[in-house]
Amino acid sequence: MILIVGAGITGLSVANFLHSKDYLIIEKEKEPGGYCRTIKQDGFTWDYSGHFFHFRHPDIKDFLVSRMDGQEILTVQKKSKIYYKGTYVDFPFQKNIHQLPKEDFLECLHDLYFRDGVRGETFKDMLLSNFGKGICEKFLFPYNEKLYACNLDELDKDAMGRFFPRATLDDVIKNFRFPDNSSYNSTFTYPKGGAFEYVKALLRDIEPEKVSLGERLLSVDYKSKIAHTDKRSIKYDKLVNTAPFNRLMDLMGIEYDRSIYIYNKVLVFNLGFDKKGDAENHWIYFPDRQVSFYRVGYYDNIFDDDRMSLYVEISLESNEEYDANSLLEQTLSDLRGVGLVKNQKLMSWKAVILDPAYVHINAKAQKDFASKSVCLKDFGVYTVGRYGGWRYCSIEDNIIEARGICNELA
Numbered sequence: 001m002i003l004i005v006g007a008g009i010t011g012l013s014v015a016n017f018l019h020s021k022d023y024l025i026i027e028k029e030k031e032p033g034g035y036c037r038t039i040k041q042d043g044f045t046w047d048y049s050g051h052f053f054h055f056r057h058p059d060i061k062d063f064l065v066s067r068m069d070g071q072e073i074l075t076v077q078k079k080s081k082i083y084y085k086g087t088y089v090d091f092p093f094q095k096n097i098h099q100l101p102k103e104d105f106l107e108c109l110h111d112l113y114f115r116d117g118v119r120g121e122t123f124k125d126m127l128l129s130n131f132g133k134g135i136c137e138k139f140l141f142p143y144n145e146k147l148y149a150c151n152l153d154e155l156d157k158d159a160m161g162r163f164f165p166r167a168t169l170d171d172v173i174k175n176f177r178f179p180d181n182s183s184y185n186s187t188f189t190y191p192k193g194g195a196f197e198y199v200k201a202l203l204r205d206i207e208p209e210k211v212s213l214g215e216r217l218l219s220v221d222y223k224s225k226i227a228h229t230d231k232r233s234i235k236y237d238k239l240v241n242t243a244p245f246n247r248l249m250d251l252m253g254i255e256y257d258r259s260i261y262i263y264n265k266v267l268v269f270n271l272g273f274d275k276k277g278d279a280e281n282h283w284i285y286f287p288d289r290q291v292s293f294y295r296v297g298y299y300d301n302i303f304d305d306d307r308m309s310l311y312v313e314i315s316l317e318s319n320e321e322y323d324a325n326s327l328l329e330q331t332l333s334d335l336r337g338v339g340l341v342k343n344q345k346l347m348s349w350k351a352v353i354l355d356p357a358y359v360h361i362n363a364k365a366q367k368d369f370a371s372k373s374v375c376l377k378d379f380g381v382y383t384v385g386r387y388g389g390w391r392y393c394s395i396e397d398n399i400i401e402a403r404g405i406c407n408e409l410a
C-alpha cells in the first residue's frame with residue numbers, strides 16, 4: 001500500500017499517475033487542495049494567494065483541462081507594474097530603467113555599464129554583479145528582501161531559478177526603443193471558479209474513500225514502515241510525502257541542521273470592496289520598505305468584475321509573531337497611501353497564512369536534501385512537491401514531478 005501524505009496538487013497528482021490503485025491519501029486539513037484552495041465569500045472569489053497558471057507542457061494542460069468539463073478558463077495577457085516613487089514603471093525593473101526619473105535612470109545605466117561582473121555565490125552577489133548598484137538599490141534588493149523576509153546573502157545565486165527575469169546590458173538597451181517584457185508568465189490561464197478548479201480536475205478520478213481528510217501524520221516509524229496519525233496507525237509499503245521536508249524530518253525523528261532549512265511565511269489579505277479601482281493591472285510590485293506589502297493583485301481585472309477584489313501579500317520571517325488585525329489596519333492605510341484605495345469601502349475580507357511560503361534555497365540545504373532524500377528511498381520514503389522537495393516551483397512542475405515519481409515507484 002502506498003501512503004500519500006498531503007492532498008495538495010502534488011499528492012493528488014501522484015494519486016492520478018500511480019500505476020497501482022492500492023493507495024491512501026491523508027490530509028490534515030478538512031479540504032483538499034493545499035495552497036491551491038479557493039475561498040468564495042460575499043460574492044468574491046479568492047485564492048490562498050493569486051494563483052495563475054502558465055503551462056510549458058501542453059500534455060499537462062490537456063490532462064487538467066480534459067477533466068474540467070463546463071468550466072470556463074480565462075486566458076489572460078499579464079499586465080503588471082512596479083510602484084516607484086509615486087509613479088509606475090513596467091516590470092521587470094531592470095529592463096525598464098528608461099522609464100525612471102532622469103537622475104535615477106542615469107545612475108542605473110551608469111552602474112549597469114560599470115558593474116564589476118565578479119560572480120559570487122549568493123543571490124545578492126548575483127544581482128549586484130549582473131545589474132550594478134543602482135538597479136539593485138532601487139529595486140532588486142528592497143523588493144527581494146521584502147519577498148523573502150531575509151538578508152539576500154542567505155540565498156543561493158540561483159535561488160529563483162527560471163523564475164528570475166534575466167536581462168543582459170543589450171536587452172536593457174534594446175528595451176528603451178522596442179519593449180519586450182515577456183516572461184515565463186506573460187500569458188496565463190485562470191479558471192472562472194478559481195484555482196480550486198484545477199484541484200477538482202485532479203480529484204475527478206480519485207475515489208472519495210481514498211482521501212482521508214482531517215487526518216494528520218504525527219510520526220513515522222520508517223524502519224517498520226508504520227505511520228502514526230491522529231486517528232490510527234497505518235502500515236505502508238511506500239510513503240510519498242508532500243509535507244514540508246523539515247517537518248517530515250521531525251516526524252521521522254531524524255536529526256538535521258535546522259539552521260540551513262530556512263524559509264519565510266506569507267500573510268495574504270484577500271479584500272473585497274464595493275467599487276472598482278484601477279481597471280488595468282493584474283498585479284503591482286512594491287519595493288518601498290515603508291510599504292508593508294510586497295505585491296498586490298487584482299482578481300477583478302482577471303474576472304472583469306465591477307468591484308475591486310485584491311490579494312495583498314506580506315512576507316514574514318518564519319518565527320515572526322503577528323497580529324492580523326493590526327496588520328490589516330496597516331495594509332488599508334498603505335493601500336490608501338499608494339493610491340490603490342481611494343473612495344472604495346471594504347465589504348469583505350479573509351486572511352490566510354502560507355507557512356512556509358518560500359523556502360530559502362541555499363547550497364547547504366540543497367546538498368543535505370539531496371543526500372537525505374536518496375537515503376530515504378532505501379526505506380521506501382519519497383519526498384516531493386514544493387515543500388516536500390524543498391524547492392521553488394510552479395504547480396505544473398509539481399505535476400511533472402509527481403508523474404516522474406510514479407514511474408519510479410512502478
Ligand SMILES: Cc1cc2nc3c(=O)[nH]c(=O)nc-3n(C[C@H](O)[C@H](O)[C@H](O)COP(=O)(O)OP(=O)(O)OC[C@H]3O[C@@H](n4cnc5c(N)ncnc54)[C@H](O)[C@@H]3O)c2cc1C
Nearest residue numbers: 006008009010028034035051052216217243385386394395
Ligand atoms: C505566494 C505564492 C504564490 C504562488 N503562486 C503560484 C502561481 O501563480 N502559479 C503556480 O503555478 N504556482 C504558484 N505557487 C506555487 C504553488 O502554490 C505550489 O507549487 C503548489 O501549491 C504546491 O503544492 P504541493 O502539493 O507540493 O504542496 P501543498 O499545497 O503545501 O500541499 C501539501 C499538503 O500536505 C498537507 N500536510 C502537511 N503536513 C501534513 C501532515 N502532517 N499530515 C497530513 N497532511 C499534511 C497540507 O495541509 C497540504 O494540503 C505559489 C506559491 C506561493 C507561496
